[in-house]
Amino acid sequence: MRILYLDLDSTRPDHLGCYGYHRNTSPNIDAIAKESVLFTNYYTSDAPCFPSRTALTTGKFGIHNGVVGHGGTAADVRHEGIDRQFKDRCATDNLAAVLKNNGFRTSLISPFGERHSAWTFYAGYHEIHNTGKSGIESAEEVTPTVLRWIDQNAHDDNWFLYVNYWDPHTPYRVPLDYANPFENDPLPEWLTDEVFERHQQSVGPHGARDMWMYSNRNIWKNVEYPRYPGELLNREQLKQAIDGYDMGVRYMDEHIGHVIDALRAKGVMDDLVVIISADHGENLGELGIYGEHGTADQCTCRIPMIIRWPGARQGAVDHGLHYHLDLNPTLTEMLGVKAPASWDGRSYAPVLREEADCGRDYLVVSQCAHVCQRSVRFQDYLYIRTYHDGFHLFPTEMLFDLKNDPHEQVNLAETRRDLCREAVYYLNEWHDEMMHSMPFDTDPLWTVIREGGPYHAKGFLRNYAVRLEESGRGHAVPELKRRHPREFE
Template sequence: MRVLLLDLDSMRPDHLGCYGYGRDTSPNIDRIAAEGVRFTNYYTSDAPCLPSRTALMTGQFGIHNGVVGHSGTAADIRSEGIGRGFRDRLVTDSMPALFRRSGMKTALISPFGERHSSWNFYAGFNEMYNTGKGGMESAEEVSPVVLDWIERNGDQDDWMLYVNFWDPHTPYRAPESLGNPFAGDPLPAWITDDVLAAHTRKVGPHSASEIGMYDNRTSPEYPRHPGEIRNRDELRRMIDGYDCGVRHMDDHIGAIFALLEQKGLMDDLIVIITADHGENQGELGIYGEHATADQGTCRIPMIIRWPGLTKGSVHEGLHYHLDLLPTLADMLNLEHAASWDGASYADVLRSEEADGREYLVVSQCAHVCQRSVRFGDWLYIRTYHDGYHLFDREMLFNLKDDPYEQRNLAQERPDMCKEAVYLLYEWHDSMMASMQHDVDPLWTVIKEGGPTHAKGELPRYVERLQATGRGHAVPELMKRHPREFADSGR
């Protein structure tokens, strides 16, 4: 058995052709989707990067493994404490350890452990290749390492190769030699002139006026990445920059597939294609960032081609990315680890008759502190720290009618908000009752000064708001975040 897992950082599914995108961004990924199962309602449990990959590798929600943020206590995986044995739980319960239990060699090509000092990310791999730029790699720097590994190891039996590509992640970095294959394609129809004008007035990091998070600076090193979006030309630069990154990455994925075919390995290869999170491209007025617990950030692709099983099907059930571990365990005929929070969907791969979960709860604590409930056609978002976006405490969106989250229905549909809150607290009670610790790490983030990418930034952001004609928002920011102003001495 041979397995290739492609982890495509910041890859939102609806910018892939196989998910219905009108632009030709992903012909090689699309081919795999046509030969396997494509999941349409697949979500990371914890966003963004570090919480998501920690949940994937441990099979646990962030509330259980402790990693929900990008700094402070909530960026370190929880100690097993007095119950820890000679070796820790990851030796047997992590995703690569699962393949090791099945007698397979495991290899990782990724800089991610170093990027976030997430050394537990390496647990269970026989070989680790750090591509060396901490996530600033472009595909032409990653694929040669992959091709070399396949040349040296591909003919062996029983391996799992995990590969990270980074091109959809900001800043958009596709080389100029690619040109712009999307220059003549239409922009997203939902971002009308009126919508874009409203976005330019929005307050918050990574708004249309601050693509660089808290400012509009650009870098000559990344000409595809704008500093702000004031008009449709700059909007095109943003959308086309992202899509060029996807296409550049897909071209290199195609080169990997070509080598596997040349070596006669492709027909029997299990291919898994997924991501750590998506990338908002206008949802909630945010561009080029994965900063919220919403659809744009937390919905991710999942494509599984398992030769000899279900082919060319689409599954619409709700699933978490951490459901992958128990699914793989079932497919490999291995026991489930007691520590896992996931539920297997192996039946989806074996046939088309299987359901998903009743609802999902997803979390974001690195840019904002939010928990969201995804149920039926609805997405309910509850905000605990707004990351200076001035979000309403409760937001409710009907994703069937409003997939880009333009109309908050919380005031109009209190009945659906109440249902969502009930589900949120059912989940929370279950999580708290099933762990040794009595602290929810979301509140750890807040007690330690707030989410990483908002901490300490408010004073200088206030100056920018005043300088750009949005000073009207400052009193409300001061009201919501008095501690930040007090700490700054203002």
């Protein structure tokens, strides 16, 4: 069995053609989807990138593995302490380690371990190819390494190849000689003039006026990104931002086509498993945020999952609720391999073999790098509870009807207290189960808060308040001072 795992950073499913997007962003991914099972309600358990990939590789929720943020104590996998053996548990329980220890050659093409100093991400791989730019590389800098690997190894049996593409991630950096295929395509209909005007008055990092996190100025020294605007002052710049994201998806998709063509030329497609997913999605206006994955909302935490498994179902769609770490026990079950007892995932292998319902009753997803939030995905709703607002001035509770309001425009928390209470019950039930099932007495979300707040919301507020005054949004400063007095000390 041969397995190709494509990890497409910051790719949101509703900007792929196979998920119904109105732009032709993903013809090669769409072609694979026709031979696959496509999952419509698939979520990372922990956002953004480092927590998400740590949860996937370890098979454990962030509250269990300890990684829920990008800095401080919560950016390190929990120490095993006195029970640690000659090697830590990553050597046996990581997804790649399980495959390696069961006869697979495991290969990784990604810079991600270096980007976040993440040994955990590397554990279990026979070989690691670092593409060298810590996530700023474009597809043309990744694909040659992938093609060389395919040329040298594709005919071998039992391999697992993990490939990481980055092009939809900000800053948008598709080469300038690549023509914009969406130049004449309209913007998504929900981004009306009224919505856009409201976004221009919103506050918080990566808003319409502050695309470079807390300002409209490029934060990358000596590097220009002309496809990525500093702020969105008009609809032309708004279109530039949305086109920039979609061009990243399309450019990446073309390179995925090159990879698939190379595998087809090697004659290995008949027994090749292709898995296409992402670490997280991306807010493109939702909650007033552009070009960032900074919340525990639908657009950040919902991800694509497309599984092409020879001999399994083709052209099928599954609407069940699943975590991304449910992939791990699904793979082991499909391969006839024993799953580690430490994994938190739940297999949905029957969905791949036959039409079956393996979805969960609800999901709890977390974000502690930009804000501190936990959200409950249940029925048609998403309930978001905010513990630290990351300077966005979010209310403590938000509730959205995703069926009728997929872009999170109307907060129902005040009018549907019954649904909020139901969500809080699920949240407490999940939290009790998590705390009872680990040998630690701390929830890392609260570690983040006690250490001063999310990594991307520490030490910026004083200067950002000046930026708000200068850009006509000074009305928000008194409330920011009330909520975050220590930032002004």
